[in-house]
Amino acid sequence: MAVAKIAARNADGIAAAIAELAAAFGNRVVTSLAVREQHGNTITWIPNQPPDAVVYPQSTEDVQRIVRICAAHTVPVIAFGAGSSLEGHVNAPHGGVSIDMRDMNKLLGVHAEDLDCVVQPGITRKTLNEQLRDSGLFFPIDPGADASLGGMAATRCSGTNAVRYGTMKDNVIALKVVLANGEVIDTARRAKKSSAGYDLTRLMVGSEGTLGIITELTLKLSGIPEAIAGGICPFPSVEACCNAAIQTIQAGIPVARIELLDALQVRACNLNAKLGLPEVPLLFLEFHGTEASVAEQSTRFGDIATELGGGPFTWTTKAEERTKLWEARHHAALSNFALRPGAQMIATDVCVPISRLAECVTETQADIAESRLVAPLVGHVGDGNFHLTLLIDRDDADEVSRAKALSERLVERALAMDGTCTGEHGVGQGKMKYLLAEHGAAALAAMAAIKRALDPQNILNPGKIIAGDFTVS
Amino acid sequence: MAVAKIAARNADGIAAAIAELAAAFGNRVVTSLAVREQHGNTITWIPNQPPDAVVYPQSTEDVQRIVRICAAHTVPVIAFGAGSSLEGHVNAPHGGVSIDMRDMNKLLGVHAEDLDCVVQPGITRKTLNEQLRDSGLFFPIDPGADASLGGMAATRCSGTNAVRYGTMKDNVIALKVVLANGEVIDTARRAKKSSAGYDLTRLMVGSEGTLGIITELTLKLSGIPEAIAGGICPFPSVEACCNAAIQTIQAGIPVARIELLDALQVRACNLNAKLGLPEVPLLFLEFHGTEASVAEQSTRFGDIATELGGGPFTWTTKAEERTKLWEARHHAALSNFALRPGAQMIATDVCVPISRLAECVTETQADIAESRLVAPLVGHVGDGNFHLTLLIDRDDADEVSRAKALSERLVERALAMDGTCTGEHGVGQGKMKYLLAEHGAAALAAMAAIKRALDPQNILNPGKIIAGDFTVS
Numbered sequence: 001m002a003v004a005k006i007a008a009r010n011a012d013g014i015a016a017a018i019a020e021l022a023a024a025f026g027n028r029v030v031t032s033l034a035v036r037e038q039h040g041n042t043i044t045w046i047p048n049q050p051p052d053a054v055v056y057p058q059s060t061e062d063v064q065r066i067v068r069i070c071a072a073h074t075v076p077v078i079a080f081g082a083g084s085s086l087e088g089h090v091n092a093p094h095g096g097v098s099i100d101m102r103d104m105n106k107l108l109g110v111h112a113e114d115l116d117c118v119v120q121p122g123i124t125r126k127t128l129n130e131q132l133r134d135s136g137l138f139f140p141i142d143p144g145a146d147a148s149l150g151g152m153a154a155t156r157c158s159g160t161n162a163v164r165y166g167t168m169k170d171n172v173i174a175l176k177v178v179l180a181n182g183e184v185i186d187t188a189r190r191a192k193k194s195s196a197g198y199d200l201t202r203l204m205v206g207s208e209g210t211l212g213i214i215t216e217l218t219l220k221l222s223g224i225p226e227a228i229a230g231g232i233c234p235f236p237s238v239e240a241c242c243n244a245a246i247q248t249i250q251a252g253i254p255v256a257r258i259e260l261l262d263a264l265q266v267r268a269c270n271l272n273a274k275l276g277l278p279e280v281p282l283l284f285l286e287f288h289g290t291e292a293s294v295a296e297q298s299t300r301f302g303d304i305a306t307e308l309g310g311g312p313f314t315w316t317t318k319a320e321e322r323t324k325l326w327e328a329r330h331h332a333a334l335s336n337f338a339l340r341p342g343a344q345m346i347a348t349d350v351c352v353p354i355s356r357l358a359e360c361v362t363e364t365q366a367d368i369a370e371s372r373l374v375a376p377l378v379g380h381v382g383d384g385n386f387h388l389t390l391l392i393d394r395d396d397a398d399e400v401s402r403a404k405a406l407s408e409r410l411v412e413r414a415l416a417m418d419g420t421c422t423g424e425h426g427v428g429q430g431k432m433k434y435l436l437a438e439h440g441a442a443a444l445a446a447m448a449a450i451k452r453a454l455d456p457q458n459i460l461n462p463g464k465i466i467a468g469d470f471t472v473s
Numbered sequence: 474m475a476v477a478k479i480a481a482r483n484a485d486g487i488a489a490a491i492a493e494l495a496a497a498f499g500n501r502v503v504t505s506l507a508v509r510e511q512h513g514n515t516i517t518w519i520p521n522q523p524p525d526a527v528v529y530p531q532s533t534e535d536v537q538r539i540v541r542i543c544a545a546h547t548v549p550v551i552a553f554g555a556g557s558s559l560e561g562h563v564n565a566p567h568g569g570v571s572i573d574m575r576d577m578n579k580l581l582g583v584h585a586e587d588l589d590c591v592v593q594p595g596i597t598r599k600t601l602n603e604q605l606r607d608s609g610l611f612f613p614i615d616p617g618a619d620a621s622l623g624g625m626a627a628t629r630c631s632g633t634n635a636v637r638y639g640t641m642k643d644n645v646i647a648l649k650v651v652l653a654n655g656e657v658i659d660t661a662r663r664a665k666k667s668s669a670g671y672d673l674t675r676l677m678v679g680s681e682g683t684l685g686i687i688t689e690l691t692l693k694l695s696g697i698p699e700a701i702a703g704g705i706c707p708f709p710s711v712e713a714c715c716n717a718a719i720q721t722i723q724a725g726i727p728v729a730r731i732e733l734l735d736a737l738q739v740r741a742c743n744l745n746a747k748l749g750l751p752e753v754p755l756l757f758l759e760f761h762g763t764e765a766s767v768a769e770q771s772t773r774f775g776d777i778a779t780e781l782g783g784g785p786f787t788w789t790t791k792a793e794e795r796t797k798l799w800e801a802r803h804h805a806a807l808s809n810f811a812l813r814p815g816a817q818m819i820a821t822d823v824c825v826p827i828s829r830l831a832e833c834v835t836e837t838q839a840d841i842a843e844s845r846l847v848a849p850l851v852g853h854v855g856d857g858n859f860h861l862t863l864l865i866d867r868d869d870a871d872e873v874s875r876a877k878a879l880s881e882r883l884v885e886r887a888l889a890m891d892g893t894c895t896g897e898h899g900v901g902q903g904k905m906k907y908l909l910a911e912h913g914a915a916a917l918a919a920m921a922a923i924k925r926a927l928d929p930q931n932i933l934n935p936g937k938i939i940a941g942d943f944t945v946s
Binding site: 170187193385451 | 724
């Protein structure tokens, strides 16, 4: 089963489409190399593949017009949010047009009684939460980066709060989407639940712009907790951290965040943010609820930590101290450059059933040591998801090869444990090679059939998830 | 965009397929009229359309073999669970073969550490929870009927616990599915989250057997709460009940169940179960948590009720009293026959944003009075979802016509409020006519394209959700 192959580079079509776009959108079409390069992948070592033009729409109708022009010329269109994706999602391997949602960044409405809001795709999560603050509500998904909501939905992202609040699949109620044929659909209504046909919302969430371009999102909101308690807890080993996470989840403690940092990662955070944390495996935790309930949760967690030889668990409800800690956690990936200035970064993203987490992390750390690599580890351990930041000297071919081999083994290890190659970063270009092993040929063929049904010309973000020349026998 | 039309009745193909099935499965193929009629719709007034044969597979391989035989002869296959669906889902309008999952009813494994289990589709929710009890875990989705888990996933069902635990879309981790081409796929791995491609799990959940036949489910489990508190609270009006539900949700009280019964529904329950409840609008509530937290939740709810002129809220943590109440609630629909013995029942299922709920319910009750119909009302009001049981004398053409008109107006009212025609019962045959108004032509065409991509012969439960001769624009 094959998806219609897009021409390697449809130069004539691209030129014609850009001319039409320029006529329609004037100086909202930009073709300078600097801008184009900013719209390819820029933050990992996947090569930058710039689009041929960047367009800045201001409405769903604009996006519809862009898609129709590009469809008429069989030209790729690639939605662009904040550019913070890690797997080459915004690259243009076949050239084409990047649709930058920068100007579609409005909070269109808040329905406080229904705990939802409607936003344009270009709004970032920090801006959204600033604008929501007066309503007493917030949008809980927090991938660390100040990503755009459109991009977050497109990659089915999650992050530190997912253990309590779920991932984007759980927090998107409905989407407005421009399809490859130029039609606009609403994937669902604002009702909290529905059984009225196929779940187009969740089909679009995680489809990385390959099935449609998101132009509006209805998002589920949560009440800002009355009280937030947070703190850190040292453990004698990474394994003990994982076991503490497992026991916390099993005990039904509704922890809002439970993040593992290994000793090397703590060291990087100390170097970067001068935190003075003990350089041992740590859990960063946060509890949401009433004053009474966060105290109860914190105490119950503290008991679990003590039983596992960890602790003391020092926690506070003071916002300032918590903010400092979580900023350090959010900057963990970038702080790693302090460990090895000038290095290149590869981020891994496996996720396994939580019962296998300690084993997966322990084996991986042995593999890192054996491979003689610098690779601090952070984990959303309540979800069984963890990341290595492989810090690599790109000019050292041997090191690069050891890093790639380690990364492959990590995915194989996760798959063997009934896990996934990507818990939250998405497939993009970087993880496509693992999909056959993860899903099998028949499931991948079903995905390809859906792609072909909704985008027969393969113009929507081609070369991501389902390759243009993808064949599954 | 049209899906390939299946022959109105492919008699030759059906005969050939049944002969092959009989050769393969012996006395596990049944063609007696009584058994066939049991496998069509039996519990609403949608006409019974029996399949031509019923087969009882024992494994995924059996299902695969059945689907391959039927596909070779272009014969419809209809998955059958407990037969408790309300919209004609299991009818065979084009004839064909019913696949009864009766013998595929095993709990295959419990991963207590991961809070998940793997089941066959024929296991019912009560049996599952009985078998899970020793693990300290339970599966929270409770549609009232003792439905099969395969059917519950297929209809994206929810029920009384959904306000806290979500619907089937939130509690299915992965599915094993036989596709129309006879291939078997696993829609996901057991990891708690993944961003590895299209969300086939949630595409299958709610697809009502039209995109594939579910042969195995990996389900998310929850810990049996340490304490459960429950009780009833009277209110001066249905509107006050709705407002109490809205305020409870907005206050962030993690209520596990919050069910509205109008005075007529209470009367029916009293008649049926001799409960002696006050025949006024009531909320039935349940809170899950620790002893301290359920007491706190109950007190907070009681304060809300008092402010709205309701109460007193009498609650208990005693299992026996709670069980009696919830049994009455579960039997609410059937108890309605006590109001009008011999009547026929039509169940409605709209769901609206919770901010519109009081208005929607109030207008609907006025409409019932004006239409001179007997229609008790129950609502999963924390989700904005409510049901009428229209009790109809089928021989009274005028009454039937008034009931149908009321039902149409109710759907129109819900759609106008950004709601859905079906919160949890599914589309089946009964709700197909509303999908165009609910989704629009472009979204419905996208659903049809997906159906055609995955089932080009239209053999999987044809005539449900997407009609065989379905054309959009």
